Amino acid sequence: MSTMSENNSGTKMPANIYIDGENLFYQLVDVLVKEKLISERAELLKIDMISLFIDAVKDNIKPINVRYYGTKLHIIEDMGEETHEATLKMVEQKRAWGSWLAKQKIEFITAGNLKARKRGENVIFQEKGVDVTIAVDMVQAAYENKNLHFVIVSSDSDVIPA
Numbered sequence: 001m002s003t004m005s006e007n008n009s010g011t012k013m014p015a016n017i018y019i020d021g022e023n024l025f026y027q028l029v030d031v032l033v034k035e036k037l038i039s040e041r042a043e044l045l046k047i048d049m050i051s052l053f054i055d056a057v058k059d060n061i062k063p064i065n066v067r068y069y070g071t072k073l074h075i076i077e078d079m080g081e082e083t084h085e086a087t088l089k090m091v092e093q094k095r096a097w098g099s100w101l102a103k104q105k106i107e108f109i110t111a112g113n114l115k116a117r118k119r120g121e122n123v124i125f126q127e128k129g130v131d132v133t134i135a136v137d138m139v140q141a142a143y144e145n146k147n148l149h150f151v152i153v154s155s156d157s158d159v160i161p162a
Contacts, residue, residue: 015151016064016066016141016150017053017065017066019068019154020130020134020156020159021068021108022127023153023156024154028047032044042096044100045100048104049101049104050066050104053066053151065107066106068101068106069130069133070098070109070110070111073094074113075087075088079118080123086125087116109137111130111132111133112133113127113129114126115128131159135158135159138152138159
């Protein structure tokens, strides 16, 4: 895609969208289920993600580069059958989601890892490292090309310094 945005001086510059995928994925599910637009996670495969992000770039033009950062998933076998089944389902959903993104020309970047921790009787899943990878990639891209326009899609304040 060859897409450009304007900076304050009117100079054209490439547009890039960096998406904190784990962050976005769960927020989308929450919002769309609450609004009764979907009833389960699997229905996210109906969403035209590119159109959703085109609006984030000035003049409603397509971005030059959309990167969706997601965690590397592991099947967990040593924390009980329920956790094992949950991680199997997560891996299956991630595969389907990654294929859906690829069809829309969104680059899926595997970053960080999914960590499982016991809290009492429950297992809590947390992604670690995605925000750092986004920040490093942004700084590297900005160093290589001074005329980039970035859009960050995240509610994680760890990417603010980038």
